[in-house]
Amino acid sequence: MRIAFLGLGKMGSAIAGHLLKGGHDLVVWNRTISRTDELAAQGAKVASSPAQAATGCEFLFTMLMDDAAHEEVLLHPEGAVDALPTGAVHVSLSTISVELSRRLAREHASRNQHYIGAPVFGRPNVAAEGKLWITVAGPQSTLDRVLPLLQSFSRGLSVVGSEPQQAHALKLGGNFLITAMIASLSEGLVYAESQGIDPALYLEAVNDALFQSPFYQAYGKVMLNPPSIPGATITLGAKDTRLFREAAVASHAATPLADSFQQQMDRASKAGLADQDWAAGYYKSVKSESGLG
Secondary structure, three states: OEEEEEOOOHHHHHHHHHHHHOOOEEEEEOOOHHHHHHHHHOOOEEOOOHHHHHOOOOEEEEOOOOHHHHHHHHHOOOOHHHHOOOOOEEEEOOOOOHHHHHHHHHHHHHOOOEEEEOOEEOOHHHHHOOOEEEEEEOOHHHHHHHHHHHHOOEEEEEEEEOOHHHHHHHHHHHHHHHHHHHHHHHHHHHHHHHOOOOHHHHHHHHHHHHHOOHHHHHHHHHHHOOOOOOOOEHHHHHHHHHHHHHHHHHOOOOOHHHHHHHHHHHHHHHHHHOOOEHHHHHHHHHHHHOOOO
8 A cells, every 4th residue: 555654753753664564655754854764764755745745645644743733734735635635544643633633524525535533542662562552533434444554553442433533532531641640640759758758669559559550650660760762741741731621621621630730731841841751740840849859
């Protein structure tokens, strides 16, 4: 199959690599051209523009930073959507707003193209292992075409519904729960230290006794031992929380916890932590405000 892939950050590069290993004819594009070098060395073709990448492809995958990047790359007068052939499928892997996902569905439908929402759960190391979890939504006939490709870089999928934005709504809700876990762990770890308890011991004891969660254990370790290269940043966490709150407001749902998390991440960003790891930076911000930092 001829596949175009737009966006080669840490996540996109890993996913595109799995598609290339699957023997597909892969065309890649990235704003920073040097990010294409590794895949080009493995046989991928490099496009000079999103439109060139999309021309003649059967599937278009996107893993871009935010709504603004999607609008520029896809919907600009010389963007990928206008170059995409009739009948081709756009698969949106990114965490984007519910409203943008709805708009993309309309834009593709008006051009007799197909669109699937398929945002992924997992950090870059999970993507490299091909073990992402994918929430996917769209018309069944289109899902049937896309599922074999999604299965090539995932450990499982949740089919959410027939409307693509439902997958993005679920992903935002999932990221809200990750933020809630990070916030509660941050406060708990700070509390433990204030009581003279080793935070690592606190994490181990509480997780073993109550949650028995590899997820809590993994994020707790990241918080206590910040990685040199963030898996996701405070900036990304704040963006996802904002999109969650916007979607909730549009549906008249209250979000008092998310409102609090947003305020904490805004303070963290103002304190110079915007580019630090989402979990580790949040913890550092809470710890600093408590006077223990």
